[in-house]
Amino acid sequence: MTNASSLPVSYSAEVAAAKASGTPVVALESTIITHGMPFPGNLEMAESVEAIIRAEGAVPATIAVMKGKLHIGLDRDELHALAQATDAMKLSRADLAFAISERRTGATTVAATMIAAARAGIHVFATGGIGGVHRKAEESFDISADLEELSRTPVIVVCAGAKAILDVPKTLEVLETKGVPVVTVGQDEFPAFWSRGSGLRSPLRLDSADRIAAFQRAREAFGIAGGMLIGNPVPERNEIPGVEMEGYISEALARADAKGITGKAVTPFLLASIFEITEGRSLTTNIALVENNARLASRIAVALIQTG
Secondary structure, X not given: OOOHHHOOEEEOHHHHHHHHHOOOEEEEOOHHHHOOOOOOHHHHHHHHHHHHHHHOOOEEEEEEEEOOEEEEOOOHXXXXXXXXXXXXXXXXXXXXXXXXXXOOOEEEOHHHHHHHHHHOOOOEEEOXXXXXXXXXXXXXXXXOHHHHHHHHOOOEEEEOEEOOOEOHHHHHHHHHHOOOOEEEOOOOEOOEXXXXXXXXXXXXXXXXXXXXXXXXXXXXXXXXXOOEEEEOOOOHHHOOOHHHHHHHHHHHHHHHHHHOOOXXXXXXXXXXXXXXXXXXXXXXXXXXXXXXXXXXXXXXXXXXXXXX
């Protein structure tokens, strides 16, 4: 049996120094770079998000598999190479180890990033939106592995809600069934990615990083396994109202149905279609919400260190 320590893992110099000194680290996924935005906007976004984390007193750790090696943190050249990669796999729990064993390059989804972050001792992860129960899942059975990962892996995931292209009510139901705490910051309504509100009441509400950190410490004291989902609404000035957004999503879903898009290809196709339909407005909002999530995740990571 292969020992976990034999996995090919590379820590960036910045992340290695942070781990040695006890500086808080925030994990970042990489599918948003390879599958979520076009070059060079994806690179500009990634560099901006990392800069925000540093400004908040933490260290960014963008996670990806490059030529079979798991990278916890990317240096400048590696980040530039990933942003321009055209053949990167989209990696989740099922194929993270496959990419390593086959020496492939792949970008990590929420689930795979959580696995890698937990293995690296990183407790907070900033992303855009989580995957969840897809619309018409009763026919397709298309449910993201992100939900299962949240129930088992001890990482705090900061997002702007579930992606609005999903069935958000069913996504929240699955999270409740799996015992995943869902906390919204600053409002009672769970956010819907591009929009501040989903029309659904959040199960829990906390309004500061300190209180989120205290909640996590209490969970740890009880020995409760699994992660926590933090819903951080997109800034009001950047949102696309939900009623307006639903029209764009309906059009994108119709395009996907017409082309027979299924499986892992659905989300990237829908995001690209919505970008086209909104003439780039959705991407501007996406960048704003990722930056906003990175800021909050950094503050939570700092608070966890202070309460540790």
